[in-house]
Amino acid sequence: xxxxxxxxxxxxxxxxxxxxxxxxxxxxxxxxxxxxxxxxxxxxxxxxxxxxxxxxxxxxxxxxxxxxxxxxxxxxxxxxxxxxxxxxxxxxxxxxxxxxxxxxxxxxxxxxxxxxxxxxxxxxxxxxxxxxxxxxxxxxxxxxxxxxxxxxxxxxxxxxxxxxxxxxxxxxxxxxxxxxxxxxxxxxxxxxxxxxxxxxxxxxxxxxxxxxxxxxxx
Numbered sequence: 001x002x003x004x005x006x007x008x009x010x011x012x013x014x015x016x017x018x019x020x021x022x023x024x025x026x027x028x029x030x031x032x033x034x035x036x037x038x039x040x041x042x043x044x045x046x047x048x049x050x051x052x053x054x055x056x057x058x059x060x061x062x063x064x065x066x067x068x069x070x071x072x073x074x075x076x077x078x079x080x081x082x083x084x085x086x087x088x089x090x091x092x093x094x095x096x097x098x099x100x101x102x103x104x105x106x107x108x109x110x111x112x113x114x115x116x117x118x119x120x121x122x123x124x125x126x127x128x129x130x131x132x133x134x135x136x137x138x139x140x141x142x143x144x145x146x147x148x149x150x151x152x153x154x155x156x157x158x159x160x161x162x163x164x165x166x167x168x169x170x171x172x173x174x175x176x177x178x179x180x181x182x183x184x185x186x187x188x189x190x191x192x193x194x195x196x197x198x199x200x201x202x203x204x205x206x207x208x209x210x211x212x213x214x215x216x217x218x
Contacts, residue, residue, distance in 0.1 A: 003043035010041050014050075068184045068215040071142040074208045079201075081148035085162075088151060089113070089130060092143050092167045099169065101137035108132070108169070122156025126163040126199070127189050133178060137171035140181055146198055146207055163199055164189065188214055 010032070011018045022039070024030040031045040078095065082088040089112060097105040111132040115121065122128040143166075150161030166185050170178040189195060194214045201207045 005041045005043055005046065007039040007041075010039075010046060013046065068181065068188065069212050071140060071181065072144070072208065072211050072215065073142075074204060076142065077144045077204045077208050077211070078146070079148070079204055079207070080145045082151065083149065085116075085151055085154045088145060088147060088165060089116070092130070092145055092165065096141065096143045096167060096169060099137070099141050100139070101171065102134060102169075103136060107134065112167075120155040120157070122154040122162050123186065124156055124158035124160065125189070125195060126156075126160060127195070128154055128156065128162045128165045129168065129182065129185060130165065131168040131170075131178075131182060133170045133172050133174065135172050137169060138173070140168065140170045140174055140177055142181070142185070143167040143169075144207070144211070146201065164195065184215075 005013070007018050007021055011021050014021070021030065021032075025032045025039065030041075030049055032039060032041040034040070076095070078091070080088060080091060082091060090109070093105060093109050093112060096102075097108045102108050111134060112130055115130065115132055120128075121130045145165045145167075147163050147165070150163060152161045154162040156162055166189070168178070168181055168185065170181070188211070189198075191214065194210065197210045198207055201210060
């Protein structure tokens with residue numbers, strides 16, 4: 001069960017006055033309530049509230065601050081036709097493990113598949129964004145695969161097959177830019193028109209052109 005905190009404890013925890021806490025509760029800005037005549041708060045609710053308030057506003061601070069176009073390279077865009085998640089991930093690993101800073105294919109493969117064990121990177125809308133950060137890598141790299149057929153075993157969050165995969169590889173020190181790239185790539189592919197154009201494209205040249213043109217509007 002969550003630890004129950006008093007008004008005094010929450011004020012000390014947040015480093016504000018008790019009056020400020022009461023005002024916040026009254027205005028619905030912070031979770032809490034009264035038991036009899038005394039204010040009480042769940043520690044878990046307070047921690048969640050803090051995390052939400054301190055989380056970067058990706059929609060405002062991220063969307064317009066990273067040149068996605070510069071990360072999309074025609075030699076890293078592929079038209080593929082695989083049947084399973086493992087097959088297409090291994091294909092992308094084969095195409096990317098020799099970038100500077102990765103010690104071996106095994107290192108990259110282990111990191112990608114370990115990340116998939118934690119939670120599928122299939123974000124829905126036929127899109128998957130496998131992503132890893134590795135110690136030796138200093139720059140962010142993006143590899144893109146558009147698959148001819150549905151990959152039905154990807155276990156995307158909307159339970160729909162995956163067709164578009166964007167692999168993002170970054171360094172441990174690239175956390176801020178890494179978050180920016182993830183946010184912007186997601187925003188790029190949320191456009192119904194962009195997705196439809198990508199899925200209808202028949203060549204790397206067309207796919208590259210669609211992606212770079214769409215990134216200009218972000």
